[in-house]
Amino acid sequence: MPEKNPARPASFSELSQLLMSLDNLLVSCMRCGLCQAVCPVYGSTFREADVTRGKISLLENLAHETIKDAKSVNERLNRCLLCGSCQANCPSGVNVMEIFIKARSFVAAYLGLSFVKKLIFRRLLTHPRLFNLATNLSGFFQKPFLKRVNATVGSYRAPLLTPFLGNRHVPSFPGHSFTGRRGALNKPAGQSKLKVALFPGCVPDKLFDRLSEATLKILDFHGVGVFTPNDLVCCGIPALASGDSQGFLGLTGQNLTSLSRSSFDYLVTPCATCAANIKENWPRFMDRYLDWEKKLVVGLSPKTMDITQFLVSILKVDFTPATTKAGAQVVTYHDSCHLKKSLGVSAQPRAIIKSLPDYRLVEMPEADRCCGHGGSFNLFHYDLSREIGQRKRANIVSVKPSLVATGCPACMTQLMDMLSQNNDQIAVKHVVELYADSLGAAATRRAS
Numbered sequence: 001m002p003e004k005n006p007a008r009p010a011s012f013s014e015l016s017q018l019l020m021s022l023d024n025l026l027v028s029c030m031r032c033g034l035c036q037a038v039c040p041v042y043g044s045t046f047r048e049a050d051v052t053r054g055k056i057s058l059l060e061n062l063a064h065e066t067i068k069d070a071k072s073v074n075e076r077l078n079r080c081l082l083c084g085s086c087q088a089n090c091p092s093g094v095n096v097m098e099i100f101i102k103a104r105s106f107v108a109a110y111l112g113l114s115f116v117k118k119l120i121f122r123r124l125l126t127h128p129r130l131f132n133l134a135t136n137l138s139g140f141f142q143k144p145f146l147k148r149v150n151a152t153v154g155s156y157r158a159p160l161l162t163p164f165l166g167n168r169h170v171p172s173f174p175g176h177s178f179t180g181r182r183g184a185l186n187k188p189a190g191q192s193k194l195k196v197a198l199f200p201g202c203v204p205d206k207l208f209d210r211l212s213e214a215t216l217k218i219l220d221f222h223g224v225g226v227f228t229p230n231d232l233v234c235c236g237i238p239a240l241a242s243g244d245s246q247g248f249l250g251l252t253g254q255n256l257t258s259l260s261r262s263s264f265d266y267l268v269t270p271c272a273t274c275a276a277n278i279k280e281n282w283p284r285f286m287d288r289y290l291d292w293e294k295k296l297v298v299g300l301s302p303k304t305m306d307i308t309q310f311l312v313s314i315l316k317v318d319f320t321p322a323t324t325k326a327g328a329q330v331v332t333y334h335d336s337c338h339l340k341k342s343l344g345v346s347a348q349p350r351a352i353i354k355s356l357p358d359y360r361l362v363e364m365p366e367a368d369r370c371c372g373h374g375g376s377f378n379l380f381h382y383d384l385s386r387e388i389g390q391r392k393r394a395n396i397v398s399v400k401p402s403l404v405a406t407g408c409p410a411c412m413t414q415l416m417d418m419l420s421q422n423n424d425q426i427a428v429k430h431v432v433e434l435y436a437d438s439l440g441a442a443a444t445r446r447a448s
């Protein structure tokens, strides 16, 4: 039977041995330095230790015991958005994500995880009712703390919470979650003859529940059956990014148990990060799953996809480009790293936008450059995250849109923060919102 929670490396030489298991991946880096041109962190700091090549060097030295300071290597490893830009552009095909994710898990296991992280990843996130209660209460008690700063963006400041939030401009909690309000869903396939598992993910469930509602409306409209158990938990990416493979596997195991209760043709989500994580990272720890989990993970990976990919590539909805209406809103599109670089999805959301006569798509420069959010990167390296985000903001405003659309709720929070801090009057929406809004008017649109 596989060992889900193997013992922590007890000594530095045990850590080195674990890192040596990545040696064949580490040596595939030719040190060409081409990753410098695409790495958003290096683009801000110009420090070699912040770019892929520098991190790979540090890991090799740690694996070969040339250096022994695991703590400082860990700090360097964490100065990374896990955006995948380096991997997508590496001429040697270095499997950077495999290296970084496994190395983070080895080093974090050796150094130990903080009490707060353990509490969040292994207690709060594993209890969906408790997590829902916590976010619902945040919605209830947030009012006295929030000061609305930009109605177009929909952002707030929380001066009394500056020690926790800094000067971020944030969205507010709706006070209810999608799964809490809708309960478990299990609708049979309609005219499409397809049924999907709708995986809302934490942010589209608890913060931007409107994205899950829009996705459900779209699926209903196209006669797609929907299965959403009400005990799904976080996809595990925050735990994995912090190196907590034990917490990650605990969450994955709970999700697999929930998803095993019904059959479905595809797993879809409006969260690019969840889609990429389920597809690419759940199978990364195959040697640590139980046999029944392994089978499910192997089956799930190829049928997991972003909602726009499902609509365009599987359902084959007619998204013929429309003639833009007079007075149409100018919209620009930001490619989420997880959507474009991990899943290869960039044409589909654009096809949807171009089919909507109320919008005129104008491409911004560097549309696929990372927005700088990176999940926990934004929490722990906010100054750097903001610097990277301001470049994205400058690219957005350069095409004078009234709206920026994207496919990832984490990117949405970053774009809102960056635009709001500059008092830009530009709304931030997910592509599913634009499409769902159009459905009332386009009643003849049907899956072909």
Ligand code: SF4
Residues within 6 Å of the ligand: 028, 029, 030, 031, 032, 033, 034, 035, 036, 052, 053, 086, 089, 090, 091, 092, 093, 094
């Ligand atoms: S682009 Fe690839 S091969 Fe070149 S230095 Fe970066 S990771 Fe190494």
Ligand code: SF4
Residues within 6 Å of the ligand: 038, 039, 040, 041, 042, 050, 051, 052, 079, 080, 081, 082, 083, 084, 085, 086, 087, 096
């Ligand atoms: S994953 Fe992104 S942030 Fe991290 S090293 Fe690669 S390009 Fe830089």
